Amino acid sequence: MAEIIVVTSGKGGVGKTTSSAAIGTGLALRGHKTVLVDFDVGLRNLDLIMGCERRVVFDLVNVINKEATLNQALIKDKRTEGLFILPASQTRDKDALTVEGVEQVLNELSEMFDYIVCDSPAGIEKGAQLALYFADTAIVVTNPEVSSVRDSDRILGVLQSKSRKAEQGGSIREHLLLTRYNPVRVQAGEMLSVEDVQDILAIPLLGVIPESEAVLKASNQGQPVVLDQQSDAGQAYLDAIARFLGEEREHRFLEVQRKGLLSRVFGRKG
Amino acid sequence: MTSENRSTDSPQFRFKNSRVSLNELILLDFDAERLRTELAQHAARLPSLFQQMPVLLNLEQVPADKPLPPLHDLLAICRDSELNPVGLRGSNRYDLELCRSLGLADFGQGGRVEQSRASSVESAEVAAPEPVTAVAPEAAPRAESRTRILTVPVRSGQQIYVQGGDLIVLSSVGAGAEVMADGNIHVYGPLRGRAMAGVNGNTDARIFCQSLEAELISIAGYFKASEDLRSDHWQKPAQAWLSGTRLDTAAL
Numbered sequence: 279m280a281e282i283i284v285v286t287s288g289k290g291g292v293g294k295t296t297s298s299a300a301i302g303t304g305l306a307l308r309g310h311k312t313v314l315v316d317f318d319v320g321l322r323n324l325d326l327i328m329g330c331e332r333r334v335v336f337d338l339v340n341v342i343n344k345e346a347t348l349n350q351a352l353i354k355d356k357r358t359e360g361l362f363i364l365p366a367s368q369t370r371d372k373d374a375l376t377v378e379g380v381e382q383v384l385n386e387l388s389e390m391f392d393y394i395v396c397d398s399p400a401g402i403e404k405g406a407q408l409a410l411y412f413a414d415t416a417i418v419v420t421n422p423e424v425s426s427v428r429d430s431d432r433i434l435g436v437l438q439s440k441s442r443k444a445e446q447g448g449s450i451r452e453h454l455l456l457t458r459y460n461p462v463r464v465q466a467g468e469m470l471s472v473e474d475v476q477d478i479l480a481i482p483l484l485g486v487i488p489e490s491e492a493v494l495k496a497s498n499q500g501q502p503v504v505l506d507q508q509s510d511a512g513q514a515y516l517d518a519i520a521r522f523l524g525e526e527r528e529h530r531f532l533e534v535q536r537k538g539l540l541s542r543v544f545g546r547k548g
Numbered sequence: 549m550t551s552e553n554r555s556t557d558s559p560q561f562r563f564k565n566s567r568v569s570l571n572e573l574i575l576l577d578f579d580a581e582r583l584r585t586e587l588a589q590h591a592a593r594l595p596s597l598f599q600q601m602p603v604l605l606n607l608e609q610v611p612a613d614k615p616l617p618p619l620h621d622l623l624a625i626c627r628d629s630e631l632n633p634v635g636l637r638g639s640n641r642y643d644l645e646l647c648r649s650l651g652l653a654d655f656g657q658g659g660r661v662e663q664s665r666a667s668s669v670e671s672a673e674v675a676a677p678e679p680v681t682a683v684a685p686e687a688a689p690r691a692e693s694r695t696r697i698l699t700v701p702v703r704s705g706q707q708i709y710v711q712g713g714d715l716i717v718l719s720s721v722g723a724g725a726e727v728m729a730d731g732n733i734h735v736y737g738p739l740r741g742r743a744m745a746g747v748n749g750n751t752d753a754r755i756f757c758q759s760l761e762a763e764l765i766s767i768a769g770y771f772k773a774s775e776d777l778r779s780d781h782w783q784k785p786a787q788a789w790l791s792g793t794r795l796d797t798a799a800l
Binding site for chain 1: 671700701702703704705706720722723724725740764
């Protein structure tokens, strides 16, 4: 049986898809057979971030409607062993998803994989609810900014009340992933600190991903940022994945980096 | 193809349980002219409140020996004052058919439970021997505690209502969350959302919290918004209670 992980946030544009791609790839790099499922029907993005958009033939909705088999729709990642992508449909909308259909697809995937990473659409409506309904674990992606934190609080409430685990009287394991963290701006008081966010959301911190040029570059190249192991964001994601798998890792990139003598003399870019 | 299927198969409606808060217009007496002027004065002070605000007409406090106001007149006065009466409470003295024909819903006898409870408290204070008579059926459900204890944070968008009891939150109440109780509300963490105690009209209810950061607190309908709460107790342990019609806060 696979563990179903939903990557969710409530608010849009905080880095759900980037994080889904990074976490899925990271889990596969650690030797776990992993599938990334894009639930954002109508606004398909995960295939772009994973650089497999040209290989999409069938999608999640086709599989639900039995117009294709799961094996036909699954795309094998070329860079990472044991990683597959199940893309969303771009031409349909969220109404094409049904609880029964999603359950059947997840059951089938569950037989084949160790981890199923569901990339949730933004919002708290049907699409987002279906993405989280069957989850065992939730990774709540939040930016250090009040509106994002409030939306994450909202989605945590939805996780507690509208998931299958909750309906059965259990609860989903919740993790906080703080993305776009900029220690300089935190110090200047322009951004909420890790402590502020944790104080409001009160769930365990899985990782803090620094604001990084590497993320945008990776997205545009269609390559998950964890594969760029030189980058701070890539390393931060790898740390988060290690913590997810039960390892102890110290949080990095939380403090303002002191600039070295050379960079102070020669360049503004730290 | 799908859209055709949808238009033929999908139902036209669904029912959804929803809880809305409704203001009651509690009639204490009835003199058509005075009521009209008093409502007009009220409307002048709070114009934003009266824009076709739906209200429940509560007639339970009209003295029993007095005749009830003619329903047509009462409705006309309300509607002239930009109020939109949607139902009646304590309307058993009216003809049900008449209410129905005027499109008013019957909300039964809402305050009865409250009154008998208050009277039971009074009689307990006055006379030591237990009042066994009329209170007995009321006492049975009260024996089991209706207090609700929440150990997890109340998240933004969640609404918790405890009927006929207290609410105790051991964690935080997030911004955008709403906690309500007929009794007291205790929050052993930061209170950042809205808290409404004594929602059935219990003016003795109080609100206690570890850190007062609320968007709004209200007791028996009297409320203060965040702006008015930013006093010395802001972000400190505090309690709120009602002195007459004023909502007071104090450090704990």
